[in-house]
Amino acid sequence: MKFQRSILMVIGLMISMPILTLHSVNAQDSVEVETADSIRTTPQVNRAPYVFIDCSFCDFNHIRNEIPFVNYVRDPKQADIHVFITRTRLSRGGAEYEFSFIGLGEFNTISFDLGYTANRNDTWSETRDALNQILESAFMPYISQTVLATVTNVEMDLDDFELEESAAVDDPWNYWVFEAYVGSVNLGLESKKKDFNSRWGIYADRVTEEWKLRFRPYFNYSYVEIEREGEESVESTVERHGLESYAIKSINDHWSVGLFANYETRNDRNIKNRVQVNPGVEFSLLPYEVATRKAINFRYQLGYTYADYFKETIFGVTQENLLSHQLRASVDIEQPWGSVSGGAEA
Known part of the structure; x- marks a missing residue:
């Protein structure tokens, strides 16, 4: 050591x-x-x-x-x-x-x-x-x-x-960290009811002083079948899959710019495909080196969303293009006197 x-x-x-x-x-x-x-x-x-x-x-x-x-x-x-x-x-x-x-x-x-x-x-x-x-x-x-x-x-x-002098470490993965997870897999078999639930995905992250990258595909599947005497069985399938990703570039100790992109499909919300692209800028009140214990950030994002639907919505559309913007402030502080964590957005 x-x-x-x-x-x-x-x-x-x-x-x-x-x-x-x-x-x-x-x-x-x-x-x-x-x-x-x-x-x-x-x-x-x-x-x-x-x-x-x-x-x-x-x-x-x-x-x-x-x-x-x-x-x-x-x-x-x-x-x-x-x-x-x-x-x-x-x-x-x-x-x-x-x-x-x-x-x-x-x-x-x-x-x-x-x-x-x-x-x-x-x-x-x-x-x-x-x-x-x-x-x-x-x-x-x-x-x-x-x-x-x-x-x-x-x-x-x-x-x-x-003692040894600081030296560059040869990292064949170039700072990428990969993690697969299985949140839950449940199988239920009863005389008149069958159900199956699963949730899994992958995290791919790369964090350096200049860049913060994430790609996270996720998959959620739920199936229920209920048998009814003298009637047809009732079946329900819920699928929710998607991808969360971002690329954030640090400009200096206080400013960074980023691009956030998400994709989602889920039949329980009538969403066949939804793509969100949000460029943004973030200002950190405190410098990077203290971020593990003290962070006060302000982020502004412009957003574009494309969505198409399995069925026509109550607004009479099967697809739409939306523009949005968001301002968010967040606080995450750990100090000897206690911790503070929270945020607000508009």
């Missing part, structure tokens, strides 16, 4: 004194690990930091066992350090992990971001150990500001890590 040199420099520059990894002194013997319901009454510098880890996939029990020299809390309002951890799957396999450490209270001057890339051949156990190593090292700038730095030999030698 490897740190890149730039990552370690960030940690080193943020500490005014040499930073060390824990030696043989057992931190758990000298520091009581408090529960999430503890009420902070001791100044931050006179105790171990309170940490809230904001992560949907982390193994919290393993983290607590491997890094026992800080206090873990369930309430972010009690935290001295709020840690956001996100994961992005890579087309070549493996994943990129992004860490954001936010110091609060007396630690509010210590905030930084780190990153780690797991290879596709790495086991989850290996990846988990590497993530813990990053957490342990990143806690040291905070530990060095507390009494724990004097009662524990806290030291980190950068030579302990294997």
Whole structure:
């Protein structure tokens, strides 16, 4: 498992004194690990930091066992350090992990971001150990500001890590990620009723700093047959298939342009074919590099829709061409004080 040199420099520059990894002194013997319901009454510098880890996939029990020299809390309002951890799957396999450490209270001057890339051949156990190593090292700038730095030999030698310069990675898939899914397949057989439901599709995504591409064909099929005594059976078939796609080009940290194209056919809505093409422009209030935790976007789209129908509609048409436009605002923020998500359109 490897740190890149730039990552370690960030940690080193943020500490005014040499930073060390824990030696043989057992931190758990000298520091009581408090529960999430503890009420902070001791100044931050006179105790171990309170940490809230904001992560949907982390193994919290393993983290607590491997890094026992800080206090873990369930309430972010009690935290001295709020840690956001996100994961992005890579087309070549493996994943990129992004860490954001936010110091609060007396630690509010210590905030930084780190990153780690797991290879596709790495086991989850290996990846988990590497993530813990990053957490342990990143806690040291905070530990060095507390009494724990004097009662524990806290030291980190950068030579302990294997360093390598950043290099371009050969990606035979050129950043494309493909994922097939089966949402549901249900088959019911009763004496007088038969039914079958299925939903499946494919995601093809490519995300880089300059482009965001998606092609998503999907297929939905539902069939029901009911037998009635002395009468003909009743049958119903619902088919809904389509394609969602977009291509978005980033112009700079705040502006991007895109083209959204969708196709749909569904007999339950009398839609034989419907094609939508929507060029648009988007403004991001916040720069690209913070998008994983903070995004405030405004998007304006012009739309053209062509539709033809299985049967004549109540408006007396079998096909039509429509023009539209839409303005949409969306907010998606995750911060130590909580999260905000929503949107509005007109």
